[in-house]
Amino acid sequence: MIFAKELGDTLRGALGDDERVVLLGEDIADPYGGAFKVTRGLSTAFPQRVRTTPISEGAIAGISAGLALAGYRPIAEVMFGDFLTLMFDQVVNHIAKYQKMYAEQATCPVIIRAATGGHRGYGPTHSQSLEKHFLGVPHLRVVAASLYHDPRVVFADFLGRDEPVLYVEHKLLYPQHLTPPVGGRVGDLIATSDNAPGMLPTVRLSAVPAEDCTVTVLAYGYQAMLAAQVIERLAIEEEIFAELVVPAQIAPMDWAPVERSVAVTGRLVTVEEGADGWSWGSEAASVISRRLFGKLRQPVDVVASEPTIIPSSKPKEADVLVGSARIEAAVRAAAR
Amino acid sequence: MSTALAPAQDGTDERLTGIPGEPLAHRRYRRMRFIRRFEETLLQLFEEGALNGTTHACIGQEADAVAVTEHLVEGDHIFSNHRCHGHYLAHSGDALGLMAEIMGKEAGVCRGLGGSQHICAPGFKSNGVQGGIVPNAAGIALANQLSGNDAVSVVFIGDGTLGEGVVYETLNMAALWKLPLLVVCEDNRWAQSTPIAANLAGDMASRFAAFGVPVREVDSTDVEELSGIAGEEVAAVRSGAGPRVLLIHTYRLCHHSKSDDERPEQEIAERWLVEPLLVHGRRLDESDRKRIEDEVETALSEVVATARASA
Numbered sequence: 008m009i010f011a012k013e014l015g016d017t018l019r020g021a022l023g024d025d026e027r028v029v030l031l032g033e034d035i036a037d038p039y040g041g042a043f044k045v046t047r048g049l050s051t052a053f054p055q056r057v058r059t060t061p062i063s064e065g066a067i068a069g070i071s072a073g074l075a076l077a078g079y080r081p082i083a084e085v086m087f088g089d090f091l092t093l094m095f096d097q098v099v100n101h102i103a104k105y106q107k108m109y110a111e112q113a114t115c116p117v118i119i120r121a122a123t124g125g126h127r128g129y130g131p132t133h134s135q136s137l138e139k140h141f142l143g144v145p146h147l148r149v150v151a152a153s154l155y156h157d158p159r160v161v162f163a164d165f166l167g168r169d170e171p172v173l174y175v176e177h178k179l180l181y182p183q184h185l186t187p188p189v190g191g192r193v194g195d196l197i198a199t200s201d202n203a204p205g206m207l208p209t210v211r212l213s214a215v216p217a218e219d220c221t222v223t224v225l226a227y228g229y230q231a232m233l234a235a236q237v238i239e240r241l242a243i244e245e246e247i248f249a250e251l252v253v254p255a256q257i258a259p260m261d262w263a264p265v266e267r268s269v270a271v272t273g274r275l276v277t278v279e280e281g282a283d284g285w286s287w288g289s290e291a292a293s294v295i296s297r298r299l300f301g302k303l304r305q306p307v308d309v310v311a312s313e314p315t316i317i318p319s320s321k322p323k324e325a326d327v328l329v330g331s332a333r334i335e336a337a338v339r340a341a342a343r
Numbered sequence: 344m345s346t347a348l349a350p351a352q353d354g355t356d357e358r359l360t361g362i363p364g365e366p367l368a369h370r371r372y373r374r375m376r377f378i379r380r381f382e383e384t385l386l387q388l389f390e391e392g393a394l395n396g397t398t399h400a401c402i403g404q405e406a407d408a409v410a411v412t413e414h415l416v417e418g419d420h421i422f423s424n425h426r427c428h429g430h431y432l433a434h435s436g437d438a439l440g441l442m443a444e445i446m447g448k449e450a451g452v453c454r455g456l457g458g459s460q461h462i463c464a465p466g467f468k469s470n471g472v473q474g475g476i477v478p479n480a481a482g483i484a485l486a487n488q489l490s491g492n493d494a495v496s497v498v499f500i501g502d503g504t505l506g507e508g509v510v511y512e513t514l515n516m517a518a519l520w521k522l523p524l525l526v527v528c529e530d531n532r533w534a535q536s537t538p539i540a541a542n543l544a545g546d547m548a549s550r551f552a553a554f555g556v557p558v559r560e561v562d563s564t565d566v567e568e569l570s571g572i573a574g575e576e577v578a579a580v581r582s583g584a585g586p587r588v589l590l591i592h593t594y595r596l597c598h599h600s601k602s603d604d605e606r607p608e609q610e611i612a613e614r615w616l617v618e619p620l621l622v623h624g625r626r627l628d629e630s631d632r633k634r635i636e637d638e639v640e641t642a643l644s645e646v647v648a649t650a651r652a653s654a
């Protein structure tokens with residue numbers, strides 16, 4: 008089943024199982040059911056707890072915070088991830104701070120879902136992947152949707168914990184079929200899952216056993232899907248063997264699976280769709296360089312989009328955003 | 344004696360929160376005197392270097408805190424701002440917890456992590472960023488609505504907070520959803536160093552009225568008058584009619600935080616003639632007033648000594 012539908016079913020299950028779950032967001036009510044149709048049907052089934060809102064991201068986040076402080080489990084939808092900036096104060100100065108600054112006398116487990124990413128020609132304010140601005144916020148978890156992580160597992164984790172989380176859903180994943188590892192495989196790739204305590208699983212994919220790989224690729228979200236296609240193609244066509252590491256939680260990071268892979272390959276390429284500089288990849292480069300200094304055969308290569316606006320024109324957009332060609336070039340260069 | 348008055352909480356010092364059986368007028372004076380002297384003591388302790396960080400006193404605004412909180416019951420919730428001491432003390436009576444908190448002690452109500460502006464206790468929270476607490480209070484109101492109880496969520500803001508956009512986003516949603524939210528706006532005429540004339544276009548009350556939220560506007564420092572009005576507003580919100588605003592025009596007699604005051608001396612001097620303790624104190628016999636003041640003083644000095652000695 009496609010990701011948008013599975014996500015919608017996950018939310019329906021959460022609403023049905025737990026009276027404390029409340030969904031807030033712009034245009035999420037029926038018959039429209041949200042810009043990407045994830046919430047379709049839910050307001051009809053749960054009219055009190057699925058509420059469409061005005062265009063008021065700050066209040067959506069702030070009201071969610073109050074609900075969470077009062078013991079509810081709010082899930083706030085951000086129609087386009089670009090609008091996360093309008094929630095930033097609530098996330099940084101309210102939601103993420105409350106539990107710690109109140110000395111554990113309150114918890115604020117708000118779940119924010121945001122549709123992110125480009126490649127659709129939506130232009131400068133409807134195409135961005137702004138999650139890097141949230142990665143360093145203390146006490147905030149940032150989790151990225153991928154085709155290799157079942158949203159039911161992800162939301163069971165969110166709803167079972169007292170911490171706030173930002174869940175970024177690249178909008179090109181919505182129409183894709185989910186492919187979580189089955190029997191140690193994802194399609195023709197070998198799949199391994201690392202399940203560290205308290206962490207969502209990190210999935211590792213490779214065409215040949217990991218110990219035979221010469222490059223590690225670290226990617227999340229839609230870029231992980233593109234990277235999986237790239238490593239499969241390079242393995243078949245050119246016998247370049249790379250291991251792809253796909254975390255669900257991108258901050259704070261469980262670096263152990265990355266370290267294990269890079270300890271074998273000695274080469275790391277990170278891939279993200281957000282703008283280059285001060286990014287997830289920069290942090291990965293810093294951490295891995297520090298921890299595996301002697302084992303790296305070359306500097307970590309950070310692949311990210313151009314640090315500029317995202318054009319509406321499709322060819323111009325493709326020049327700015329990371330896509331398969333740039334991932335492939337980086338993996339080839341690393342394997343040389 | 345009114346039965347509407349919330350009793351002092353367990354474990355609090357009756358000399359600060361109210362002696363059982365004493366007339367309501369005495370109790371109100373005692374609570375306002377408690378808040379006044381607590382904050383004056385804080386300012387003194389700052390001078391001594393016994394405190395760190397900063398503090399924002401509500402000296403001159405004590406009547407608002409006492410008047411509103413006496414109509415709240417268990418299950419209700421207060422969200423307050425950076426100028427939260429009066430609201431917190433009127434709500435909880437927890438002088439020691441707050442004093443130890445501002446001293447940065449482990450014995451503080453948030454173990455010294457929150458300091459003056461970031462307080463959490465049963466039925467009470469505060470945060471130091473303007474405006475953002477309004478949707479938080481509205482979220483608590485939504486939780487009450489969904490739970491089907493008749494609890495009220497009260498948020499205290501100031502005139503300066505009316506510059507923040509999220510306040511209006513929240514008023515819109517609170518009105519649409521008929522949330523049990525009471526916004527108490529304490530207009531103390533100055534936002535830090537900026538007078539409302541340089542801060543605020545148009546009419547204050549109209550801003551709320553634009554969302555169809557009823558506004559009760561009062562210019563008073565009289566705790567009795569304020570209490571009557573606050574009681575009606577709390578009851579109206581509790582009845583499920585939706586959000587309301589209590590707009591109190593008052594005055595801050597002290598500086599904004601510790602030593603930043605450029606306001607005209609004449610303006611401040613005039614307001615000292617109508618400050619809440621003076622206004623309400625006239626209703627008490629001289630001997631009663633003196634006795635209450637002495638009891639508050641003794642109790643507070645014990646609080647300071649205990650807080651100083653605590654870990």
